[in-house]
Amino acid sequence: MRFGIIVFPGSNCDSDCYHALRDVMGQDVRYVWHKESDISDVDCVVLPGGFSYGDYLRCGAIARFSPVMQSVQDFAEMGKPIIGICNGFQILTEAGLLPGALIRNRELKFICQPQYIRVEHNRSMFTNMCQDRQVLNVPIAHGEGNYVADEATLERLEANGQVIFRYCDAQGECTNEANPNGSMHNIAGIMNEKGNVLGMMPHPERVCDPILGGTDGRLIFGSIVEWAERRIANAK
Amino acid sequence: MPSKQRWDEVGLTENEYRMIIDILGREPNDLELNLYGVMWSEHCGYKHSRAMLKMFPTSGPRILQGPGENAGIVDIGDGLAVCMKVESHNHPSALEPYQGAATGMGGIIRDIFTMGSRPVALLDSLKFGPLDNPRSRYLMDGIVSGIAGYGNCIGIPTVAGEVGFDPCYTGNPLVNAMCVGLIRHDEIQRGAAAGVGNSVMIVGHTTGRDGMGGASFASVEITAESEERRSAVQVGDPFMEKLLLEACLELFKTGCVVGIQDMGAAGIISSTCETAARAGTGIELDVALVPKRETGMTPTEVMISESQERMLVIVEKGREQEVYDIFDKWGLHAVVIGHVTDDGMLRVLDNGVKVGEVPAKSLAEAPVYRPGYEKPAYIDELAAFDPLTLPLPDDMNDVLLKLLASPDICSKRWVYRQYDYMVRTDTALPPGSDAAVVRIKGTHKAIALTIDSNGRYSYLDPYKGGAIAVAEAARNIVCSGALPIAITDCLNFGTPEKPDIYWQFRESIMGMAEACRALDTPVISGNVSFYNETDRGAIYPTPTVGMAGVMEDVKHITTQAFKKDGDAIVLLGETKEELGASQFLNIIYGMQKGKVPDINLEKESSVQKATLKAIQEGIISSAHDCSDGGLAIALAESCISGRKGAYVNLKFGIRTDALLFGESQSRILISLKPEYLDKLFVICESFGVPCQVIGTVYGDRLNVDVNGNKVVQLPVEEMKDKWEGTIPAYMNRR
Amino acid sequence: MTAKINVTLKKSIMDPQGTAVKDAALSMGFDAVDDVRIGKHIEVKIKDGVSREEAEKQVELLCQKLLANPVMENFSFEITED
Secondary structure (H helix, E strand, C coil): CEEEEEECCCECCHHHHHHHHHHHCCCEEEEEECCCCCCCCCCEEEECCECHHHHCCCCCCCHHHCCHHHHHHHHHHCCCCEEEECHHHHHHHHCCCCCCEEECCCCCCCEEECCEEEECCCCCCCCCCCCCCCEEECCEEECCCEEECCHHHHHHHHHCCCEEEEECCCCCCCCCCCCCCCCHHHEEEEECCCCCEEEECCCHHHHCCHHHCCCCHHHHHHHHHHHHHHHHHHHC | CHHHHHHHHCCCCHHHHHHHHHHHCCCCCHHHHHHHHHHCCHHHHCCCCHHHHCCCCCCCCCEEECECECCEEEEEECCEEEEEEEEECHHHHHHCHHHHHHHHHHHHHHHHHHCCCEEEEEEEEEEECCCCCHHHHHHHHHHHHHHHHHHHHHCCCEEEEEEEECHHHCCCCEEEEEEEEEEEHHHCCCCCCCCCCCEEEEEECCECCCCCCHHHHCCCCCCHHHHCCHHHCCCCCHHHHHHHHHHHHHHHHHCCEEEEEECCCCHHHHHHHHHHHHHCCEEEEEHHHCCECCCCCCHHHHHHCCCCCEEEEEECCCCHHHHHHHHHHCCCEEEEEEEEECCCEEEEEECCEEEEEEEHHHHHCCCCCCCCCCCCCHHHHHHCCCHHHCCCCCCHHHHHHHHHHCCCCCCCHHHHCCCCCCCCCCEEECECECCEEEECCCCCCEEEEEEECCHHHHHHCHHHHHHHHHHHHHHHHHHCCCEEEEEEEEEECCCCCCHHHHHHHHHHHHHHHHHHHHHCCCEEEEEEECCCEECCEECCCEEEEEEEEEECCHHHCCCCCCCCCCCEEEEECCCCCCCCCCHHHHHHHCCCCCCCCCCCHHHHHHHHHHHHHHHHCCCCCEEEECCCCHHHHHHHHHHHHHCCCEEEEECCCCCHHHHHHCCCCCCEEEEECHHHHHHHHHHHHHHCCCEEEEEEECCCEEEEEECCEEEEEEEHHHHHHHHHHHHHHHHCCC | CEEEEEEEECCCCCCHHHHHHHHHHHHCCCCCCCCCCCCEEEEEECCCCCCHHHHHHHHHHHHHHHHCCCCCEEEEEEEECC
16 A cells, blocks of 8 residues: 655654655555645555644644645545644644644653553554554654643543543553643544544654564554555455 | 954954954955954854864774864765764853754754755753752753754754763853764765856845854853843744755755855855865855845845854856755745855955955964963862772762762753654664664664763863763763764863963863874864853863764664673773762762873773674673763663662772772673673683673662672662652752 | 733844744735734733732833843733733
């Protein structure tokens, strides 16, 4: 399958995603410049991390008006997979493709560290290769990853199983101490209602190559590939 | 006497003013005088350091570019090279910590990609006053945030660094930023304005009044008056620099770039006269063509503005369109402001009217001074102190915990957690070990990087301090599994016109130079920061050494962490009864005196070679440099990093405190499987390196016996808590 | 009383945030926009019983010492009755 990595001015994890998907996962990948509008040749859109437009004003606030974002909206409506990582997650919430918002970390500091996250369930195109409640080690690196939403939204997210990753400790307990940034309900990643748009603060592309200390990121990208292949097989 | 004010106003001396008249054959006009004032400032002209810097070894078979360009370049084989430089931003950071540090990062990053190189790593060496001072905490908080804000946004990982504290840095913090890039030999760009008729372009940001005169500002001591000189503050724009970086690297691929130079200190003036001087050409430019963001700027203001994120590019005549196309794609300015001439003159026009004309070379070559120097009286006085006259402490557990918790030695996680050290997915060995390791995708190779300094040693004995700074950096590189290949240096000193300061400067350079020769690590780039003085006096002489090493295979990556119960712990090198100048004296007795530990560079080299050989043979589980706090701290850190305990049994004929906490040089603590011991002995024998099995990795406590007495018994968790708690306890205060 | 404080960058200080917002506004077709400068708006609630004179004195100092960095920012404020 072919992944399309959207490059905004100021994206800086675009080449990391490219390397992880092509050289480690063995997939077809291309960069999509933010001014492009035709993305019909890609099967999965990746919004990479970084500081699009310097993250000036608000994280992701300016990027959502890039020309390519209209195509990304359409792509989402078609039910095709979209994964927004870190700044990509922020852009998806600003664009209204995911509910809620990401505000400054509880400690008001940028945090870069290895991080345990719990897979809430494996009935999604992003987690089908994981076990239910599996603990993954996927690092975080952000200044504004503190997930907030109103009570009704949170209830809906929980009821629909849209909360897919939660910050936890090594044993999988989602305690306050294990919450690095103050996110409500320890939320590290959520999906839209249809389950084809994922936003997550942790960086799976940073744990694909074993020399970097882990390979848990492969489970997430691998799940997307697995889902796409199954769909093609079913179509036949 | 109007002419007296003229040279004073631009910070020059009467004699220098006379020299300008000799060069021009007439009185300079105001614009011209300002150009000389900026270019002949200490910051741009290196007036007081240039003669001394010649003592450094700067060449070798691996060196592709030594000092004199935007950054140095060293070969790492297979057509690849490392480009690096370290630079200070002390004075701007003292005034506006966030922006001062941020623009420091911006400047050093531009130096690297100007050479055609893709920046892959940042490092920094920071020094502050004691943390119980609120001003020190304010500066540390702002400076760390500024580094993080810039580096994280532009997407270059900050992979290593050091943070130190001493009252001498109160009010004059040190911010030394280092950037490292990778480059193929055939991609190297140079800062020369060659080819008469070629176009001179300015690309990137617009030019404003910000940072006006920062170069001359950095060349004076910080006083209440300079704190009022607000215009010296520049604002960093990492987003703009990210675009500039990508656009420049794309531009180089077209082959239309003849020369390129960062507009750092002194902006247009320094970049034009330096590029022209290097090529032996001249440049004619029109300030009216420079894109400005403020109205009513005078030609002088345009010439000396220090607006950030700008570059001077010399482009082959007729190929300007290629530049416009690429910069337009990235949404950046690119404007022709002049052309290269053959008359060696820097000619400044304003709307076609000549407003100044001086020989370019004369601006780029400031006068060279060799100030007088004299050994300060304190040196012999402080060295005469014998620490062995102090009583032996009765509780070594307590001493060890105090050292672990001291700000200099304790964990710096609070700092590096704010840096994105993983972006680019090449950081194979993250912060927290002796050196960071950055792998090179598509190869088996990696580079190891470190940055080190020791102001206390340099204060007490600048010669040894300089040599030890280089030796320790190399030891750190070796412990990570790499071969040290080159250094970049940042020399932070007081006022050079003072004979005792100049003596410190001279001794430091001689010590560093000797170590660079002995360890085969030439100096490829660097920076001098003088006038680091406040009302309270000069900082300690602080030469900072940034070093790169090469590793042929990432499988040799080694960390300081103990790995496995049952591994043997071995100490390489000699332990002498040396407590002078140690952290032990500093922290336990509040004394900064005594004799700095001896350093024998031949022995140093042998220890490093033996360690590297053993690592390359694959027999080493962990390696850690014995430095601040001595053997006991090295043991504790290896235990903490590995979450492992150790049983150590020492039999030495020296005092227990000197044995545990003395800082004898050229020692490396390693652990390995017992079955490899024989192989290790053979290697050590062949290099003539003393080697002693001192214990075993085991359990969850550090136990140290000395001559049969139990002197240290501490749970690893307790040591870890002490080691990790200090900085958060200070900084998270509200 | 409430002190309504505005902290803005001095005119000679570059404002990358403002520039990015301006560029975005122009690209979205807001062609009336000439320039954008971004600052901070801070509201400080004053304790009951404090005189207006004392409040003004303290807010002025608060701005100088904490809320604005005089190296690069200007400030202005007004104190309003709640």
